[in-house]
Amino acid sequence: MKQALASAVLALASAAAGAQTLSIDSADTVYFTGFNASGLTPGSFTSGLFGTVRLSGPAQVTYEYLGSESGYDTSLFADFLAGSGSVTETSGSSASGWADGGVLDFAFLDNHGGEVHNSAGAGWTSWSHPNPSFVILGRRTARSGATSYLLGFNDSYRGDADFDDLVVRVSVVPIPEPSTYALMLAGLGVVGFVGRRRRPA
Numbered sequence: 001m002k003q004a005l006a007s008a009v010l011a012l013a014s015a016a017a018g019a020q021t022l023s024i025d026s027a028d029t030v031y032f033t034g035f036n037a038s039g040l041t042p043g044s045f046t047s048g049l050f051g052t053v054r055l056s057g058p059a060q061v062t063y064e065y066l067g068s069e070s071g072y073d074t075s076l077f078a079d080f081l082a083g084s085g086s087v088t089e090t091s092g093s094s095a096s097g098w099a100d101g102g103v104l105d106f107a108f109l110d111n112h113g114g115e116v117h118n119s120a121g122a123g124w125t126s127w128s129h130p131n132p133s134f135v136i137l138g139r140r141t142a143r144s145g146a147t148s149y150l151l152g153f154n155d156s157y158r159g160d161a162d163f164d165d166l167v168v169r170v171s172v173v174p175i176p177e178p179s180t181y182a183l184m185l186a187g188l189g190v191v192g193f194v195g196r197r198r199r200p201a
Helices: 002-017 178-197
Strands: 022-031 047-055 059-067 075-079 084-088 094-099 106-109 115-117 133-141 147-154 166-172
Touching (some): 022 147, 059 084, 075 166
Antiparallel strands (some): 022 047, 059 094, 059 166, 075 084, 075 106, 084 094, 133 147, 147 166
16 A cells, blocks of 8 residues: 555655746846835845746646836737737736746837837846836746746836836746656556455455
């Protein structure tokens, strides 16, 4: 019985390992002052990383509005495997859909023509104001295993470099891969088989 339980535990551990997660390729760290996005604590962040957000495999991805300071209709536009969505400077604004593994397909925009995409090198070497850019402000892993990053956008209006013009959370909920389900079923099958053999005659 102990061996069967160990198999089940191994299968469940494999399930957790097979879940899709977010990661970043990061380059330079940028330091800033004056962070003051509504809905978030002033001074919450004093630095961020220029980088690219990646997904380890197909998963459900959600972008959520957290706060903003610009007042200039900044937004995030995201492409999904089926359709697209956007996050605006509105409380409760969000966009969700399925995404493939690799670099997530999203961009920050302002209504002054400024645009910056989540792609390798975006905003890294050419970063200077008033060019728009975004940084990764922090990572969080929930008990459920969901991974998220906070993204801070700096629009093309003025050179304040505080990255609070639009703050968005991008997150994924772990979804086991098909091979994981097979392992889980195998583990449960062993538990059932051993339990059946131990029944008194």
